[in-house]
Amino acid sequence: MRQIYHKIRGSHPGYIGIELPNETEVILLDEENFNLFRKSSNYNGTRILIKDQYCHFLKPTHGSWHIVIEGRSTDFKPEMVNIIYKAA
Secondary structure (H helix, E strand, C coil), rough: ECCCCCCCCCCCCCEEEEEECCCCEEEEEEEHHHHHHHHHCCCCEEEECCCCCEEEEEEEEEEEEEEEEEEEECCCCCCHHHHEEECC
16 A cells, blocks of 8 residues: 655645545544554554545644555555645
C-alpha cells in the first residue's frame, strides 16, 4: 500500500477537498496520532468518506494535523491526488 502524507496547520476556518482515484482511503490525524500511525501503533483518527473520486471535510482550526492518503493499487502516485483548500 502506497501512502501520501500532507500536513495542515489550524488557522482560518474552511474546507479541504481532495480529488483522488478509486481504491484510496483518507485519514485525518492530529500530531500525536500521526506519530503513532507512523510507528504502526494503535491510533485514533477520522476516516473520511470518499464518493465518486472526491472527499471533503471541515478544516481543523487549531493545532497541527495530517492527512494520510493510502492507495491500495500498485500504480497509485502522488500526481493522481489534488488537494483543494477553500475558505469558509
